[in-house]
Amino acid sequence: MSSHLRHLCFIGPEERLPKQLQNSLLRELPDLVVHIEDDWRSLVRSASSKGIHPTTILIDAGYGAANITEFRQIEEMYSNANLCLTLNGDCNSTHHIRECLKAGVIHNILPMNLRLDLWLFAVQILLHGGSYMPPELFELLEVHRNPPMTTAGQTVGGHTSNGACANGTHVVDALTPRENEVLALIAQGLQNKNIAAALRLSEHTIKLHIHHIISKMGVSNRTEAAAAFIQHGEAADNHTR
Template sequence: MNTLNKEGLSGVSRAAPRRRSDACICFVGPREIFSDVIVRTLESEVPDIPVVRVDYLEEIPQRRDENARFANGDRICALIVEEGNAAGLKAFIAARGEALSLSRMRFAIAYSEDRPDSEAMDFLRSGALLNQVSFLPMNINITTWMLTLRIILSGGHVVPPALLETGLTVSKAASRKLAEPGLDLEPTPDVMDTLTRREREVLQLLASGQQNKNIADRLQVSEHTAKIHTHRIINKLGVSNRTAAAVWYHRHEARASHL
């Protein structure tokens, strides 16, 4: 149905599961959207956090005295719903906000076409809950998808620039939220100016999920040169790793599109 569901898993070695506290990642939607391939790939990439899939939000058992937990005690750390459940997600958050400890949870709406359906786009139009809900495209390659999901899981807020370039009228409140920088990854305007033209090209490719070998092939340089560029970019941005650099880039682009 989409690029993700067509990817195979040959050659993927699974690490021994390691439990991290009692957290879990929950997908809400049909198997056609969140396929077994997606679930197994995520389990391989993040072996210490269990992955749960349900068809409907109503299937998630609730414990109002603490956090949302499943019968085995797993607390949801990320709730990712298919776009058809967008309206339900808004009601779900509104009805159980305090019990779900929103500051500790990540929310995302997954969509398969170039833009989400009308209910999902209401989050952008109104600005309601926009700073809490990311948008996760499902029609991209598995590497880029995993990078995007990792950004969300690490606390980043993702709204693909393409969603803001469709002539959509976004409320002033929503525009302000999209332009707000993160607490510790604020894109400083002067920093981008310190990057060379080549470093900017490398950063753009890195932020799209490309590994050093792919970056080297695209720019026709050696893999060693690509690694050096990546190292310099990380140092100049003042971040700790590639994922943080990707978060920085996407937030910089979001700010730039609203200037």
């Protein structure tokens, strides 16, 4: 099988990744191959026989939080793959999510009922090694991740409950490496098309990165995010002097 292809593997019932989503993915990403397996052992057998190295592995939430041990085995076996839990319902049922976050085996969550263009952008982010988490689940991140991703709305007197400044500077270190790259270029005054060219990504992917950056930092727009990034850098420089 050609080494330049990217492989997205889905663990769960086939109807949880409908044909229309698969077809939309393949139209958007012609170098992508989609594999669907009922369980991870089937994935291992199929991948081994076909010489597949998964780029991203989507795991249906219905697969169960009781399988955290298996999630760990998947993570160990495919250490270079980006693992993501997929939700087919709303985000109100958080048992599986809490268990997976607490165990540290899942760092990405993808609702399958997103608007199609946003869903496609989110998958592209995952395929590029980035992370995706819907903003409404950030509260869970605050409980189970360190440092907490506190939003600006949770401030008192210009400071968060843990004493961090409310301008987004305290979460710059919590951004993914790719998000930091995008934010650094925003801070240099580059527009989306120039950032996309510099990082060899599509403008749509850059827009999704910016959406995540703004949501994570709890700021209102890219200008505030850039200001927080600059302030964070200045604080770091002062600390090292």
